[in-house]
Amino acid sequence: MADSTAPKHETAQPAADAQKKQNGPSPSTQQAAPESAESKLSGAELKKRAKAEKAAKRAAEKASREVGGGGAQQASGKKQDNKQKETKQGQQQAGKSQQQERPLPVRRRGSQTTPAQPAKETKSEKQKTSGKKVGLFGHLYGQPRRQTIENAPKDVHPAVLALGLQMSNYVVCGSTARCVAMLSVFQQVIESYTTPSGTSLARHLTSHHLSPQISYLSSCRPLSVSQGNAIRWLKDLIIKIDPSVPESTAKEHLISSIDTFIRERVTAAAEVLADTACSMIVDDDVIVVYAKSNVVLKTLLRAHADGRKFRVIVADSKPLFEGKYMANSLAAAGIDVTYCLIGAISHAIKDATKVFLGASAMLSNGRIYSRVGTAIVAMQAHVRDITVIVCCETIKFTDRVALDSIVHNEIAPAEEILGQDEWIGESLLKGEDGLKKGRDGALQKWIDTPNLQILNIMYDVTPAEYVNIVVTENGNLPASSVPVVHRASTNV
Template sequence: MSESAVKAAPAADVSVKAQNSQPVKAAGDAKDAKQTEGAAKDAKPAEGGDAPKKLSPAELKKQKAAEKQARRAQQKAAGPALKEQGSQQKDAQKQQKGSKQAPKDDKSRPIPVRRRPSQSSAPVTQTLKKEPKADAKQVGLFFGHLYSQPRKHSMAGASKDVHPAILALGLQYSSYTICGSTARMVAMLLAFKSLIASYQTPMGTSLSRHLIQLLGIQIEYLRDCRPYSITMGNAIRWLKDIIVKTDPSTPEIDAKRDLLDEIDMFIRERVTAADKLIRELAVTKILPGDVILTYASSSIVEQTLLEAHNAGISFSVIVVDSKPLFEGKTLARKLANAGLKVRYFLITGASHAIKDASKVFLGAHAMMSNGRLYSRVGTALVSMLANAQSLPVIVLCESIKFTEKVALDSIVGNEVAPAEELLSESERQNLLPLKNLLPKSHPASKEENDGEGSKPPVASDVLKWIDASKNLHHLQVLYDVTPAEYIDMVITEYGSLPPSSVPVVHRLRSEGEKQLFQ
């Protein structure tokens, strides 16, 4: 081997090592290796047909960096134009899609708001100013729940299914033409008789089911005219039980006749016969020379006093009365016309009238299960005055007025009379001169200062003055509760008994009726 060949051998080894190290160093970046291979292939041959010159790794690195910088410069120079072109393409695609889906999207698109030419296109945010509400007038601190339903005074708004007899009865209730728990119950049952007599069962229904529904409509109308009494509630439950237990196979004519007979028997036994037994027993409590004090008016008390007078017993009567109904006036007039010696007092003079009395006879609206008496407002005052004078207080009450309810006060359950009945016509006339004493902030005073109150005031204006006053309200309850300790005796058709025995009699009576129905 020649000396030149030996010297070239190390150089060949170096070139081989360089070529072998090239892929090793470029293995970390596959992209750069491919670009390097492409650059080597595309390299032009040297002049004269010589082979391309091989680049060292450092030179390849510098070449790649230069190429990257050139590409970045081209992209920066052509960037805005490419963006505009891309956005135009996107808009064109959206328009094409919108034109295709136009029929479907028209319904889902919001309706554009039409504006006047003077209005700007900017969205308007409406800010609603809440006006301060006027303070509602306090109906009553303790009795506000009793004003929840206004009382009907006309047939307006009544259902077409309400019977004419019930319509007339409701107006008599609201105007106090028929007053007293027993009288209201009897009048209601007689009106129900008219309803049943003219009733015809519709096709496809039974008398027991349809008549109960029709009866509910009549009861609702009567309740709107005036809240029904305890006796009315007891009679309604009894009548519903009779109707429900009517045999469906019974012909309609026979079923109606049986119902009418049952109502007549109920009135005869629970009212007429019961009142007779109570009168006979109560007359024995009246002795010659007695002064019987009674409050307001009770039909059973009136019958007892008249029967004692017809029996020849010499006694006198003191009638204590109060507004709004002044029922005692009618009682005093009847007793005086019958020949009895009668004295009439208002509730304000009850403390003086009680000193001349020897016994107290009272009627009842209801007897509660805890032995308390629920009667016309003022009864509790008279009973307490009699108890302070050690006078016997005797309550005359039919068992139909007994109830399982318990009353602890006169607030939870009561009835409110219309406010305009609190002041009579003469009392309103007497209050007219007091208009000058109204405060300056009162609406009536403001109208007078503005020159609008030139007309002379009339009696009806007094109620308007009261309604316009924020801190003044009419309140007139009709009943109160008398504790059992102020009652000495309760006379019923079952005899004389203490107030504590009322729930026992009521339970026995209810059980007897259930056994009778079974």
């Protein structure tokens, strides 16, 4: 250990002594010098000697614990790391006076080398992935979608963890389905909630208990417009609870109010909307639908149950192929169905008389925010003067305005659009060796292919002039009436 009582004037040495202090005493000098010579050394030299002794002791202890030949290599590498560390620290302390010198904390073994390797790997991976982002949509690349519950916050409810994974993996898909599932999960969150002492339910539940659940769901997949409207309604309901109301009564009120909200704004709204929309279907109609919309499916099934004879053309696209479920449901009900991909829509729509489309949201400027490909179908119908009918509940109305699908959208993982060896009829090719070949082909290693980028956006924006009628639970509306109905439904 360094002698902290060494006199101050001993630190001042000639130029030759200063050079000797930096290099340290030679081994022969250390062996020949008596113990009394330690008192003539400066504080920096004594510190350096003590650190060298500690480093040698630590290296010897580690070498004794190592098993096999690999341990000796690690010990020698650790000695080199410690030696470099000591040299660097000695150079930094050489210009300091004895009054400013303080003993440095001893770091644990491997504290400098072990974390450095994964940090470099992460940086290289980020650089590799950043070159694969499409520049025009660069602002949409945020936090990667969470697909596991690893490192999830401790205050997230188990039901919310399960729903987040289902949303991320498209088990729960669709704007309305995600909204209903979220509200149902929030009922479980409220039921298990207990107000801490010293605060009120209205003040604590929203900010400290409900917000982490919402943040986790949004990390799994961005929230839809209907989810955002439902969250705002629920928060407004919570803050209006009187603090004098008992906790059990307040929780029962919130749970029953959520049930009423789902029944009135989602379930009953879809029933009324389907009744209104199916009245527009007549015999011998050829109806084009795109992908899968629950309210459009309900409309077609109801019209078929009423005895109307019509034919349906289902257009579909990657990556989710939701139209397959739509076509299967319609065919199971006995409706004549034709299934095609979005690339054939210009030919399939020639015989159409009406187009029914769903929507993820209706924007304030009358435009449709829906799954990507909707704008192409609406444009093809508009060119041929075919009536375009949009079925959308008012819970999906928003005051947001968008002129295109670039400013606001959702970027899905690029791997989803490559096709994961999906089976469609007999379309899977087989090689000479009889093994199945994936349809991604040369794109299997797209991440390592220079100058190759993959864009997988989830939504597009359909201009209002392509829409003839918007069917809601409040009746048939022109697209320009969306902001008025939205203000009325939110009591603004």
